Amino acid sequence: MDADVIVVGGGVIGTAIAWRAARDGLAVTLIDPGGDDPRAGDKASLVAAGMLGPVSESVFGEQDLLNLNLHAIDRFPGFNRELEEAAGKSTGLRTEGTLAVAYDSGDLAALDRLTDFRRSIGLKAERLDARECRKLEPFLAPGTRGGVLATGDLSVDNRRYLAALRVAAAASGVRTLAGTVTAVNGGQVLVTPPGGLAARGTTLAASRVVVAAGHATRALDGVPAQVRTAIRPVKGQILRLRHPAGIPHLLTHTVRAIVQGHDLYFVPRADGELVVGATQEERDDRDVTAGAVHDLLRDATTAVPAVSELILAEASAGLRPGTSDNGPILGPVHDGSLIIAAGHFRNGILLSAVTADAVLALLRGRETHDAWAPFGPGRFQKAATT
Amino acid sequence: MDADVIVVGGGVIGTAIAWRAARDGLAVTLIDPGGDDPRAGDKASLVAAGMLGPVSESVFGEQDLLNLNLHAIDRFPGFNRELEEAAGKSTGLRTEGTLAVAYDSGDLAALDRLTDFRRSIGLKAERLDARECRKLEPFLAPGTRGGVLATGDLSVDNRRYLAALRVAAAASGVRTLAGTVTAVNGGQVLVTPPGGLAARGTTLAASRVVVAAGHATRALDGVPAQVRTAIRPVKGQILRLRHPAGIPHLLTHTVRAIVQGHDLYFVPRADGELVVGATQEERDDRDVTAGAVHDLLRDATTAVPAVSELILAEASAGLRPGTSDNGPILGPVHDGSLIIAAGHFRNGILLSAVTADAVLALLRGRETHDAWAPFGPGRFQKAATT
Numbered sequence: 082m083d084a085d086v087i088v089v090g091g092g093v094i095g096t097a098i099a100w101r102a103a104r105d106g107l108a109v110t111l112i113d114p115g116g117d118d119p120r121a122g123d124k125a126s127l128v129a130a131g132m133l134g135p136v137s138e139s140v141f142g143e144q145d146l147l148n149l150n151l152h153a154i155d156r157f158p159g160f161n162r163e164l165e166e167a168a169g170k171s172t173g174l175r176t177e178g179t180l181a182v183a184y185d186s187g188d189l190a191a192l193d194r195l196t197d198f199r200r201s202i203g204l205k206a207e208r209l210d211a212r213e214c215r216k217l218e219p220f221l222a223p224g225t226r227g228g229v230l231a232t233g234d235l236s237v238d239n240r241r242y243l244a245a246l247r248v249a250a251a252a253s254g255v256r257t258l259a260g261t262v263t264a265v266n267g268g269q270v271l272v273t274p275p276g277g278l279a280a281r282g283t284t285l286a287a288s289r290v291v292v293a294a295g296h297a298t299r300a301l302d303g304v305p306a307q308v309r310t311a312i313r314p315v316k317g318q319i320l321r322l323r324h325p326a327g328i329p330h331l332l333t334h335t336v337r338a339i340v341q342g343h344d345l346y347f348v349p350r351a352d353g354e355l356v357v358g359a360t361q362e363e364r365d366d367r368d369v370t371a372g373a374v375h376d377l378l379r380d381a382t383t384a385v386p387a388v389s390e391l392i393l394a395e396a397s398a399g400l401r402p403g404t405s406d407n408g409p410i411l412g413p414v415h416d417g418s419l420i421i422a423a424g425h426f427r428n429g430i431l432l433s434a435v436t437a438d439a440v441l442a443l444l445r446g447r448e449t450h451d452a453w454a455p456f457g458p459g460r461f462q463k464a465a466t467t
Numbered sequence: 468m469d470a471d472v473i474v475v476g477g478g479v480i481g482t483a484i485a486w487r488a489a490r491d492g493l494a495v496t497l498i499d500p501g502g503d504d505p506r507a508g509d510k511a512s513l514v515a516a517g518m519l520g521p522v523s524e525s526v527f528g529e530q531d532l533l534n535l536n537l538h539a540i541d542r543f544p545g546f547n548r549e550l551e552e553a554a555g556k557s558t559g560l561r562t563e564g565t566l567a568v569a570y571d572s573g574d575l576a577a578l579d580r581l582t583d584f585r586r587s588i589g590l591k592a593e594r595l596d597a598r599e600c601r602k603l604e605p606f607l608a609p610g611t612r613g614g615v616l617a618t619g620d621l622s623v624d625n626r627r628y629l630a631a632l633r634v635a636a637a638a639s640g641v642r643t644l645a646g647t648v649t650a651v652n653g654g655q656v657l658v659t660p661p662g663g664l665a666a667r668g669t670t671l672a673a674s675r676v677v678v679a680a681g682h683a684t685r686a687l688d689g690v691p692a693q694v695r696t697a698i699r700p701v702k703g704q705i706l707r708l709r710h711p712a713g714i715p716h717l718l719t720h721t722v723r724a725i726v727q728g729h730d731l732y733f734v735p736r737a738d739g740e741l742v743v744g745a746t747q748e749e750r751d752d753r754d755v756t757a758g759a760v761h762d763l764l765r766d767a768t769t770a771v772p773a774v775s776e777l778i779l780a781e782a783s784a785g786l787r788p789g790t791s792d793n794g795p796i797l798g799p800v801h802d803g804s805l806i807i808a809a810g811h812f813r814n815g816i817l818l819s820a821v822t823a824d825a826v827l828a829l830l831r832g833r834e835t836h837d838a839w840a841p842f843g844p845g846r847f848q849k850a851a852t853t
Binding site: 320322325366368369370371372374375378379381382388389390391392393394396 | 764
């Protein structure tokens with residue numbers, strides 16, 4: 082045995098699991114293509130914005146996912162507090178909330194429905210007129226018609242969050258290996274070290290293996306076919322802007338808007354970063370394209386014109402691990418030696434804390450939270466009989 | 468004496484001078500903040516597109532600069548051939564020419580004037596209708612009204628060109644030092660090594676010092692005040708796009724267009740790079756801004772819609788060394804121990820070959836080409852009496 086638990090994948094899901102398992106006394110090995118460097122590899126965690134809201138267009142009406150997200154947003158601040166203590170560094174959590182703004186009467190009506198819905202499930206939502214919106218966020222374009230302030234929503238700096246998870250994991254004794262896992266079989270994993278085809282794979286063994294490989298779970302031999310085929314990459318392109326000297330921070334809330342039919346968001350950081358996203362493309366390349374950057378900048382400068390003065394620090398693309406029903410996949414497969422924790426789509430950071438809790442429960446033979454019940458890997462069985 | 472000649476600045480101007488002087492038997496030391504690495508530092512040479520045409524809006528009517536540019540375009544291919552031989556590598560010279568396209572009748576009239584003007588000075592210019600333009604470049608937007616093909620214009624890959632100059636210089640015995648020159652005095656230069664304020668400066672001595680520091684010439688103690696004040700930084704932002712697998716090269720000619728009043732150019736490379744530029748801003752920062760990238764992408768996708776499919780590989784900003792009369796500054800100052808070769812503005816790569824010829828002539832006590840006569844450093848004397 083090389084460890085009690087091998088975790089495949091070092092994004093926020095895998096690292097959160099590894100940390101909590103090691104903190105609970107298990108010997109954990111984490112394997113990721115980027116090894117010790119949380120910034121290396123093609124992790125969707127790095128391309129994210131870190132917006133943490135339980136309700137968005139994608140879950141409006143998906144009751145099971147909403148329940149899970151509500152469970153996750155309740156849990157996140159406590160988990161994050163423990164993380165910051167364990168890592169000795171900040172994750173950049175912001176609590177100002179999300180301001181969703183509308184530019185026409187159709188958008189306004191949608192915001193009214195959102196407000197009613199949030200209130201019906203016990204979340205805060207405050208309807209604001211145009212003047213109130215611009216009082217909260219003076220750099221919003223003059224055409225803003227009104228908005229909704231969701232004070233319970235959070236945001237976190239996704240890169241600081243992942244870096245903190247890595248520090249906390251290492252401090253709890255997690256051993257991190259650089260390599261690509263190509264197959265899992267019972268408690269064994271086949272690892273190809275970095276640098277290529279010439280190098281021979283190594284086999285590592287543990288009592289339990291947790292697959293948290295995001296969209297790459299699709300390519301992993303030994304994962305049940307119905308799980309692999311349920312996962313699809315959804316490309317997202319995102320911009321990281323920075324404020325040059327002399328320009329005040331343009332936004333303090335997470336701001337969401339629909340601009341020319343595109344769903345746009347801004348996530349501001351205390352350090353002056355402003356994340357703008359994101360495209361959703363059914364593609365599996367990670368190219369940053371001229372067209373996507375153009376559209377994001379066009380929509381962003383339409384909603385907040387002063388954005389044109391900001392520095393374009395980075396444009397990046399990642400592959401979200403989408404699934405055929407948009408919900409994550411969590412639970413044991415085969416004889417229970419293999420646990421799947423993948424398919425978190427747009428909610429990976431929000432769900433990371435409760436995913437780590439749930440996987441630790443599975444590893445320790447305890448029950449997972451009820452909200453996880455609809456998201457077992459077995460739900461794709463029927464679809465896979467063809 | 469540390470050398471016969473010290474050259475201050477390792478962009479295309481300084482490196483071309485260093486190479487030709489060393490090749491002629493002089494002991495040459497080249498000093499640049501980036502040291503041996505031609506990609507390091509804030510060189511305008513790296514942000515350029517490498518478009519080589521003697522006639523553009525900026526010189527249309529400036530007869531002296533036009534004469535110099537005509538001298539330069541005649542000289543460039545021979546110089547480049549020697550460079551490729553000496554360096555053993557290609558500079559990516561392209562000879563297909565420049566296609567200037569028009570989108571409205573005002574633009575068309577301007578192109579007619581340009582055609583007449585080019586022919587009047589013996590340059591080639593072929594008026595094309597819309598169909599002929601799109602036959603040459605099928606990815607041009609349908610709204611193209613017509614154009615002019617300038618078959619004598621060239622382009623070179625500015626980064627390969629600079630890299631080749633560095634290799635040729637080193638092969639000829641040029642010694643390259645990393646450091647920032649802060650003062651020149653007679654044949655002496657004061658050099659601050661990289662890494663900062665704590666390090667003490669070193670003084671190096673040579674028979675002659677050549678200042679080819681671009682916009683930074685402005686900050687150099689010992690350069691005559693009237694030369695320093697004549698130089699101004701003109702910020703330019705530029706995009707480097709790449710063709711993803713499966714997308715054919717969109718353009719084969721350098722393409723120029725006026726889009727919504729902005730002068731836009733595309734310079735294609737044989738390796739699949741497509742450079743799009745450029746802003747002209749009277750600023751001295753090197754921030755890549757959201758607004759400039761947006762505008763370049765908007766104009767580029769207007770002129771060549773399929774550009775939206777390309778990869779945005781890089782957005783960068785540089786400071787062109789502009790001067791108060793838009794012409795370069797070349798000639799000896801003080802007792803002749805100091806030679807200025809700066810202020811090449813938008814024409815640095817085009818003028819690099821003839822600048823190296825002229826500086827070598829000065830170093831050897833020979834006459835420079837007549838075309839240089841209007842560009843001596845003494846021309847700013849009167850303006851400096853205040």
